[in-house]
Amino acid sequence: MQALSRRQLAILALLTLVWGINWPIMKFGVTGFPALSFRSLCMWLGLPVLALFLVARRVPFVIGREHWRELGWLTVFNMFFWHTLAILAIQTLSSGRAAILGYTMPVFSALIGAAWFGQRLPHRAWGGVAAAALGVVLLLWHELSTLSGKPLGVAMMLVAAATWALGTQLMRRTRIPHPTLAICFWMTVFTTLWMSLLALLFERDAWAWPTLPVWGAIVYNAVGVFAFAQVAWLMLARDLPPIASSLSVMFIPVLGVFSGAWWLGEVLHWQDWAAVALVMVAIATVLWPQRTVGP
Numbered sequence: 001m002q003a004l005s006r007r008q009l010a011i012l013a014l015l016t017l018v019w020g021i022n023w024p025i026m027k028f029g030v031t032g033f034p035a036l037s038f039r040s041l042c043m044w045l046g047l048p049v050l051a052l053f054l055v056a057r058r059v060p061f062v063i064g065r066e067h068w069r070e071l072g073w074l075t076v077f078n079m080f081f082w083h084t085l086a087i088l089a090i091q092t093l094s095s096g097r098a099a100i101l102g103y104t105m106p107v108f109s110a111l112i113g114a115a116w117f118g119q120r121l122p123h124r125a126w127g128g129v130a131a132a133a134l135g136v137v138l139l140l141w142h143e144l145s146t147l148s149g150k151p152l153g154v155a156m157m158l159v160a161a162a163t164w165a166l167g168t169q170l171m172r173r174t175r176i177p178h179p180t181l182a183i184c185f186w187m188t189v190f191t192t193l194w195m196s197l198l199a200l201l202f203e204r205d206a207w208a209w210p211t212l213p214v215w216g217a218i219v220y221n222a223v224g225v226f227a228f229a230q231v232a233w234l235m236l237a238r239d240l241p242p243i244a245s246s247l248s249v250m251f252i253p254v255l256g257v258f259s260g261a262w263w264l265g266e267v268l269h270w271q272d273w274a275a276v277a278l279v280m281v282a283i284a285t286v287l288w289p290q291r292t293v294g295p
Helices: 006-029 035-056 065-089 095-102 105-116 123-139 141-148 151-172 180-206 212-239 242-247 251-264 270-287
Strands: none
Touching: 006 095, 006 212, 006 251, 035 065, 035 180, 035 212, 065 095, 065 151, 065 180, 095 151, 095 251, 105 123, 105 151, 123 270, 151 212, 180 212, 251 270
């Protein structure tokens, strides 16, 4: 386990806010607008902002040819599955519950790390995983009957979460000796082309000019998510152990649930409040400094 620095905590707090309130924004954006096209527009607008950030930080764009294969796998598991499946699933699920299903990722990350990578987790980490899992169950308490009628949306979000968890593990172990910002830029380029191809193949007949509110959701995603949050997440995922980076963002679905309730009128129950406490426990397992034993 590893404590976060003040800088990492500040990034995490802003990341949580930006990503958390984005769930109802995404739900609003894809209501009446093609989902894949929405995501593609967000990424095309976000790419130049991300490129300018690299230029301002004087980060080289070049990735050695010998690392492109690994970069491809990182892109598939960190972005292709997640961005494709999540944006399609949110059309049929409530924004808060889609966020909850997506953020089962920490549970998958812990299981994948232990099963495939021989990662030994301290008891405190497993306690955090258990608390996060119980919080997810509570948050889904009143949705089980509804979700059972939408198995495809549920399955897509769970597959997205599992592949994202694997991508987090791979990102932590990457051998690419280049800055995370450069890696993230090229991953975003590939994913933008992928999403655009899917939109062209499956949504061309439904294309229309976005309304002003939809443009607002697109711009928010372009700047907040793709130019900041996605980059910040990959930096945390590369710098911290996978269980620490993944559990530490568990407050995002909680924020998604409550922002969705405030904006979209989704009903809250006592289970939602209990889940908040459990998620805070999960976060504490990775953010609270461990007691050191003197000599």
